[in-house]
Amino acid sequence: KRLRSIPTTTLDGTLIELHANIELPQDIEQVRESGATGIGLFRSEFLFLNRDDLPSENEQFEAYSIVAQSMRGLPVTIRTFDLGADKNLKNSYRSTINPALGLRAIRLSLVEQVMFLTQLRAILRASAHGQIRILIPMLSSDYEINQTLHLIDHAKKSLQDEKKPFDENIKIGGMIEIPAAALCLEMFMRKLDFLSIGTNDLIQYTLAIDRADDTVAHLYDPLHPSILWLLARVIYTASRANMPVSICGEIAGDIQYTRLLLGLGLQQFSMYPAQILTVKHEILKSHLPSIMPLIQKILRTDESEKIHALLAKLNN
Ligand code: PEP
Ligand code: MG
Numbered sequence: 001k002r003l004r005s006i007p008t009t010t011l012d013g014t015l016i017e018l019h020a021n022i023e024l025p026q027d028i029e030q031v032r033e034s035g036a037t038g039i040g041l042f043r044s045e046f047l048f049l050n051r052d053d054l055p056s057e058n059e060q061f062e063a064y065s066i067v068a069q070s071m072r073g074l075p076v077t078i079r080t081f082d083l084g085a086d087k088n089l090k091n092s093y094r095s096t097i098n099p100a101l102g103l104r105a106i107r108l109s110l111v112e113q114v115m116f117l118t119q120l121r122a123i124l125r126a127s128a129h130g131q132i133r134i135l136i137p138m139l140s141s142d143y144e145i146n147q148t149l150h151l152i153d154h155a156k157k158s159l160q161d162e163k164k165p166f167d168e169n170i171k172i173g174g175m176i177e178i179p180a181a182a183l184c185l186e187m188f189m190r191k192l193d194f195l196s197i198g199t200n201d202l203i204q205y206t207l208a209i210d211r212a213d214d215t216v217a218h219l220y221d222p223l224h225p226s227i228l229w230l231l232a233r234v235i236y237t238a239s240r241a242n243m244p245v246s247i248c249g250e251i252a253g254d255i256q257y258t259r260l261l262l263g264l265g266l267q268q269f270s271m272y273p274a275q276i277l278t279v280k281h282e283i284l285k286s287h288l289p290s291i292m293p294l295i296q297k298i299l300r301t302d303e304s305e306k307i308h309a310l311l312a313k314l315n316n
Pocket of ligand 1: 041043082176197198199200201202248249250
């Protein structure tokens with residue numbers, strides 16, 4: 001109980017934000033018990049799964065408003081539907097040749113614009129009831145960002161015409177989960193308000209390992225030097241420009257990686273509510289200046305075995 005209510009700071013006094021990942025409004029109870037200081041990832045596509053129809057604007061508005069209200073002014077980051085690949089709508093067309101590389105997430109949203117605008121209007125309307133932020137999944141190019149921002153403006157305009165209230169300054173963020181996004185980060189930073197690194201997909205796409213295929217699961221390696229290099233670059237570049245950046249992939253909730261991520265400069269983590277107190281405990285015991293030499297060594301190493309040995313030392 002004590003752990004839940006104290007701020008998350010390292011031994012040297014760096015304040016860290018621990019946010020929660022949720023799938024449905026009913027997860028809120030657990031979030032409140034975890035002491036999370038916000039929702040870093042609301043996987044809104046779960047409102048669309050396991051049903052024959054699509055959720056209406058009002059149904060979505062209700063769901064987003066409940067979450068926003070129960071977080072009482074803390075940030076609630078709603079990711080627009082990340083459908084396709086492993087999360088398909090019933091009865092919809094799907095990319096079957098190579099679904100993870102196909103029409104999923106924002107790519108699907110930009111094709112299914114009525115469905116996307118319905119969701120955007122619902123999120124915007126809910127933003128009158130709490131601190132909501134919009135997060136866009138799977139962005140890879142400026143074309144997609146421009147199109148998305150254009151549709152958000154369109155949704156805002158339609159609500160203004162109907163005199164429906166919403167947060168005019170709502171923050172728009174992008175997921176960094178395709179290597180192209182990590183490599184063109186400066187462009188993302190110019191166009192967006194915040195970033196969230198989706199390491200689950202970033203690892204899948206960087207290493208060309210299907211995250212849903214057990215036959216290659218042994219090759220799915222968050223410590224691959226290419227991943228560490230991308231994470232270091234994104235966190236450093238964003239932080240230097242005062243651009244909020246978090247990680248919402250699985251590694252954020254795994255204490256094996258907590259010190260490593262702190263050492264890379266990460267100050268915002270988002271994870272399942274059940275993982276928050278364990279990660280918090282680890283952060284409270286960590287002293288950043290003392291771990292930095294090992295972090296530098298890890299970043300200079302490009303051999304897997306050595307990286308694993310250094311990580312073990314770091315966590316000792
Ligand atoms: C990710 O890719 O890391 C992520 C958080 O999104 P999802 O796991 O829902 O694809
Ligand atoms: Mg993802």
